Amino acid sequence: MKHYRYLFMRRFTQVAVLLLYIGANAWGWKILRGDLSASSLLGVVPLADPYAVVQIAVTGATLGMDIILGALIVTFFYGVIGGRAFCSWVCPINMITDTAAWLRRKLRLSEIQKRFYISRSLRYWILGLSLVLSAVMGVAAFELISPVSMAHRGAVFGMGMGGGALAVIFLFDLLVHENGWCGYICPLGASYALIGKFSLIRVHHDANKCTDCRDCITVCPEKEVLHMINRSSESVLMGECTNCGRCVDVCKEDALGFSIRSQLKQSKDEE
Amino acid sequence: MKSSPSNDRRYFLLSIARGIGLSAMGALVWSAYVGEVKAAPLVLRPPGALSENEFIKNCIKCGLCVEACPYDTLKLAKPGDNLPLGTPYFTPRTIPCYMCSDIPCVPVCPSGALNESSVSSYIQAQAKLNINRARMGLAVIDEESCIATWGIQCDACYRACPLMGQAITIEFSKNERTGKHAFLKPVVHADVCTGCGMCEHACVTQKAAIYVLPRALAMGEAGNHYIKGWDPKDEQRLDSIKKEVPHELTKTKLSEKSAIDSLNDESGL
Numbered sequence: 026m027k028h029y030r031y032l033f034m035r036r037f038t039q040v041a042v043l044l045l046y047i048g049a050n051a052w053g054w055k056i057l058r059g060d061l062s063a064s065s066l067l068g069v070v071p072l073a074d075p076y077a078v079v080q081i082a083v084t085g086a087t088l089g090m091d092i093i094l095g096a097l098i099v100t101f102f103y104g105v106i107g108g109r110a111f112c113s114w115v116c117p118i119n120m121i122t123d124t125a126a127w128l129r130r131k132l133r134l135s136e137i138q139k140r141f142y143i144s145r146s147l148r149y150w151i152l153g154l155s156l157v158l159s160a161v162m163g164v165a166a167f168e169l170i171s172p173v174s175m176a177h178r179g180a181v182f183g184m185g186m187g188g189g190a191l192a193v194i195f196l197f198d199l200l201v202h203e204n205g206w207c208g209y210i211c212p213l214g215a216s217y218a219l220i221g222k223f224s225l226i227r228v229h230h231d232a233n234k235c236t237d238c239r240d241c242i243t244v245c246p247e248k249e250v251l252h253m254i255n256r257s258s259e260s261v262l263m264g265e266c267t268n269c270g271r272c273v274d275v276c277k278e279d280a281l282g283f284s285i286r287s288q289l290k291q292s293k294d295e296e
Numbered sequence: 297m298k299s300s301p302s303n304d305r306r307y308f309l310l311s312i313a314r315g316i317g318l319s320a321m322g323a324l325v326w327s328a329y330v331g332e333v334k335a336a337p338l339v340l341r342p343p344g345a346l347s348e349n350e351f352i353k354n355c356i357k358c359g360l361c362v363e364a365c366p367y368d369t370l371k372l373a374k375p376g377d378n379l380p381l382g383t384p385y386f387t388p389r390t391i392p393c394y395m396c397s398d399i400p401c402v403p404v405c406p407s408g409a410l411n412e413s414s415v416s417s418y419i420q421a422q423a424k425l426n427i428n429r430a431r432m433g434l435a436v437i438d439e440e441s442c443i444a445t446w447g448i449q450c451d452a453c454y455r456a457c458p459l460m461g462q463a464i465t466i467e468f469s470k471n472e473r474t475g476k477h478a479f480l481k482p483v484v485h486a487d488v489c490t491g492c493g494m495c496e497h498a499c500v501t502q503k504a505a506i507y508v509l510p511r512a513l514a515m516g517e518a519g520n521h522y523i524k525g526w527d528p529k530d531e532q533r534l535d536s537i538k539k540e541v542p543h544e545l546t547k548t549k550l551s552e553k554s555a556i557d558s559l560n561d562e563s564g565l
């Protein structure tokens with residue numbers, strides 16, 4: 026069971042968060058109301074998606090106090106615990122893309138399919154483009170097409186034809202490109218990668234224990250963040266790491282684990 | 297490819313050009329879609345909503361107004377509804393706005409897309425929510441299908457109106473066809489109507505003969521240059537204009553030539 030610890034915790038968090046939102050609309054629960062774009066925690070604390078708020082800001086709209094405050098709170102939270110923790114611990118799309126990636130590994134599609142090149146920085150281009158379009162069109166551009174909000178709103182307020190978008194993402198990740206949506210396209214994930222650039226909670230690698238089995242690299246959705254595996258003992262510092270902990274789970278040698286950034290630096294200096 | 301300064305430069309320029317080209321292509325498709333989705337003028341927004349253009353700029357699509365609505369009036373636009381995705385709207389024929397006096401949907405809005413002060417009255421500088429100030433739309437009557445204008449007695453919309461006798465009044469006129477009956481026609485007053493849609497909901501015809509349209513769509517505009525001279529308040533607008541315009545008026549030089557009948561002037565032929 027140890028090898029599924031973080032996976033289990035992540036699924037639990039994802040489902041619990043989704044359920045709290047659904048319960049708010051369906052049964053009037055008052056814990057977490059709204060959706061992932063903006064919500065109200067216990068009716069007191071405002072929360073807002075910083076990327077959505079920036080998009081709204083560049084349209085030239087006068088921002089409400091609650092979404093400014095909400096975006097700051099969320100930015101601070103993920104700035105500390107690791108930006109893309111949102112992607113792997115909260116985002117409902119993660120369950121879809123993880124399933125696609127798992128199925129892809131089981132069917133060994135990556136082995137028979139020649140991998141075509143997409144730049145990992147494509148998502149930052151899309152992020153920039155969305156802001157330009159928001160400013161020009163006078164409406165938050167990514168929010169009108171975001172499959173993430175579509176999926177989440179769909180679960181809470183009614184799906185409509187939104188299921189189509191989710192099916193497209195699943196098939197894209199399964200048949201076209203490994204981790205295609207989350208790893209290359211999604212600008213929301215890109216925004217959290219920027220937010221979490223200097224976060225405190227990091228995966229740390231101990232090269233002395235590593236046997237170079239590369240199990241971690243197989244399961245990692247952002248493989249380039251693990252460039253130090255079997256080379257040097259250091260922390261995963263790239264913002265693209267989603268803190269999903271899957272590498273920690275699968276490592277039989279305990280060569281990977283979560284730790285706090287500042288302590289690591291000190292211990293490194295002492296060495 | 298051998299790495300030389302000139303090849304490096306070419307590679308760099310090429311990758312920049314490619315990036316710009318792909319971005320432009322993406323932007324074209326994306327903006328076309330966004331423009332298409334944005335252009336949905338036939339949509340009714342919750343009370344206190346900013347003008348449609350400002351509203352879709354501000355709305356963060358959180359659905360807090362939808363959750364606050366006790367009558368399930370408000371819905372979030374789903375994919376397939378052909379409305380700006382995720383924004384709140386209502387369909388009065390199905391469920392109208394019941395005009396709660398505490399307007400639960402407005403104060404919860406975190407983004408400012410629903411503006412509390414536009415649905416508040418100020419009594420001695422004290423803001424108090426007043427749903428009667430909401431302007432969600434305007435009821436419009438299709439006289440062709442309204443059975444009251446045929447001479448059949450029906451005042452369903454008049455009775456359903458929460459501002460009965462103010463937003464909708466009944467106008468009496470003689471029914472010349474029978475010679476002894478009256479037409480009791482409903483008339484909507486745009487300065488009072490909130491656009492709640494209870495009339496549309498109540499209308500007895502197969503397809504509602506009275507229905508709510510967004511105000512920007514339902515109303516014309518006379519323009520500032522028409523002044524109701526018989527209305528002292530409107531007449532005051534002239535005073536402010538007089539103050540703005542300096543007293544020296546522009547003088548056009550009079551023609552020195554004598555006036556001639558232009559139609560008989562053959563000099564130009």
